[in-house]
Amino acid sequence: MxxxxxxxxxxxxxxxxxxxxxxxxxxxxxxxxxxxxxxxxxxxxxxxxxxxxxxxxxxxxxxxxxxxxxxxxxxxxxxxxxxxxxxxxxxxxxxxxxxxxxxxxxxxxxxxxxxxxxxxxxxxxRNRKHTAAVADLKKEGELLENGSYVLAVLRAGTGESGTEELEMHLESTMLAHLLEEIVDRHGMGTLFSPYNKEMFIVFQMDAAQNQEETMRRIDENISVILKNMQQYINTELTFGISSEFGKLAEMRTKYQEALDAVSMHFYEKDVRVFWYTEISEEMEPVSFCPDELLEEGGLAKFETQLSLALAKGRFERVKADVLKEQLMQSLNMFIHQVLAGYSFREDFSRKWNGATTLVSAITAAQNAEMLKTSILKVVGCFRAELIEEWEKDDLAETFRYIEKNLPNRITLADLTEISCMSVPSFSKKFKERTGQSLVQYLNDKRIERACSLLKNKNYSLEQVAELTGFSNANYLIRVFKKRTGKTVGEYRKRYGIDEME
CATH class of the missing domain: 3.40.50.2300 (Response regulator)
Structure with a gap:
């Protein structure tokens, strides 16, 4: 150009x-x-x-x-x-x-x-000859002097990586040439354009300046760069700014700081400059409630839970790939729990367990807004197919009733009345669907829920038995051992709970 x-x-x-x-x-x-x-x-x-x-x-x-x-x-x-x-x-x-x-x-x-x-x-x-003659001196010797520096990674586009965007809008060599002219001409510092890595600028600062003055100077430099660059590229530029440093040996660390800073563009796509503060590489598990998805307003409630998870990631400055991985695990568990809770047909459940559409949607999202939209689209489709499957499933109401009434006494007569079937017909169809008798199925469901409650030290055995539909704690203990192969005490000890306390 x-x-x-x-x-x-x-x-x-x-x-x-x-x-x-x-x-x-x-x-x-x-x-x-x-x-x-x-x-x-x-x-x-x-x-x-x-x-x-x-x-x-x-x-x-x-x-x-x-x-x-x-x-x-x-x-x-x-x-x-x-x-x-x-x-x-x-x-x-x-x-x-x-x-x-x-x-x-x-x-x-x-x-x-x-x-x-x-x-x-x-x-x-003429410029190429001049650049070749002074490049080594400029990029090494200049920064060996005592002074104060701030490193800024520059990224083009709205995604986590600007490489493809840059190639679409401007040859990288032309971009480097243009940036180098701007940085040199205004005496900002030194541009580095390493192969296969993010381009960055080392701004040279006055060591006598306080932090507020340094930030103002960086803002002025970026304003000049943006004003020049907007003449020639059609994409937004984003900057990640490191903390100040004074030794060349710190550049690698400061480069990573700037990368971490610019990665927060994932959460705030309209912000152009990100200053470094500590980034989290961990995130607590995200919980989505499976019980209400098929209810009226179920998708809206899921959206609220998802929004809270994304807001938490932003507040805690969690890396985008860490957030995505955590959401992937939590949503796969959520889908599994919904399918298991209503005991849908095996072929239908197999289609959605570990769904590749969910993996693709999460992986491809370039920012938090796109991530939310993509997940809602997949879960909305999941819900629509669940409802369609539900409407043609003559045992759907049966499984829904069991899920809602696990703490209560559930009889065969109740279920045959709900399904409008005779006892022999219901028993045969139920066994074909689940591979279990009604008693076995109920015990498995109750033990599954008990396992979740037993992890919480605030629940006594008597309370867990009551909440899961067992007549007393002793019956819970016997069934638990039979179905899991472990005693309740052994299971709780894994989660740091001592039954003697």
Missing amino acids: IRTIIVDDKILSRIGIQSLIDGKEEVTVCGTFGSAEEALKFLEDVFVDIVITDIEMLDMNGLEFIEVIREKNLAEGIIILSCHEKFSYAQEAISKGTDSYLLKHNVTEESLMQEIKKAYQKNQT
Whole structure:
């Protein structure tokens, strides 16, 4: 991409020149200006490749304009478009640093494009030679000096990694070139563009500054960078800022700090700058209640639970991959519990247990908002299919009744009445579905719920027996041992609960 501006005090000339080159062969016109003063003000903030200017203007003539540009290094190439045919004008313009001198009445799209590309190539060659000569000194020696530094990782796009976005909008070499010009020109520090890693800037700070002054200086630097970059790329830029450091040996640590900081963009996609604070690589298990999903408003209640989990991740500054992994585990458990609670057909349950759609949705989400939307879409589909399956399942109401009434006495007569079947017909169908008799199934369900309650030291054995439908604690103990192969005491001891306490 070749960045240009047009400076001419005649509006028709500006429009005509812009129509010849803007958008042609990677040439972009970043601005048109009616005076040299306006153009200089723009160039103070935005570096361009080529300035195309008239030689005679009211406030400052083109020759003076060239001198200021070269003195302050505000652009790389300069092309004069003039009505003056005298050789002395061209000679003076070239002596002051212009790259080309064209007569307006002879200019065509082809000739102007040719001169723009020629000036651009000439300056690119000169810059490459200069960069190769000073790169090692600049990137190593400069930072070996005593001082104060802040490292900023730069990322483009809205995702966890900006690599693909950068390739879509701008060649990485061009981005590095543009950034290096901005950072150098404004004396910010040093740009590093390591292979296959995030690009970063080491801002050089005044060691005498306090933290507030340092933050203000960084904000000013980023503002200048963003103002320049928005001219040439169509994606948002995000910065992760490390804490201050003074030794080169700390750069690796500070680079990781900046990466951790910018990773918080996952939770706040509209924020552009993230300052480092400690990031958590752990997260407590997330709990989703399976009992209400099929009830009216069940999906809305699930959404509330999911929103709380995401808010917790943001508040605790949990890494995105840690949050995703925890949600993956919790949602797989949630789906398993819903399916087990209603004893759906095996083929239906097999479809949703460990569902690849859920894994894909969570893995592909680039930010918390997308993650929430994707999960809700999958769970909404799950719920819709559950309801459809429920409506054509003549035992669905039976399993729902059992789930809701486990603490109470459940009889065969109750279930045959609910299912509108005779006792023989119900018993046969129930055995075919579950592979168990009603008593075995009820005991398994009650032991499953007891296992959950026994992990909580606040429940006594008598309370657990009452909440799970066993007539007394002794009966619970006997059935528990028979179904699990462990005593209640052994099971509770695994969770640090002593029955003697």
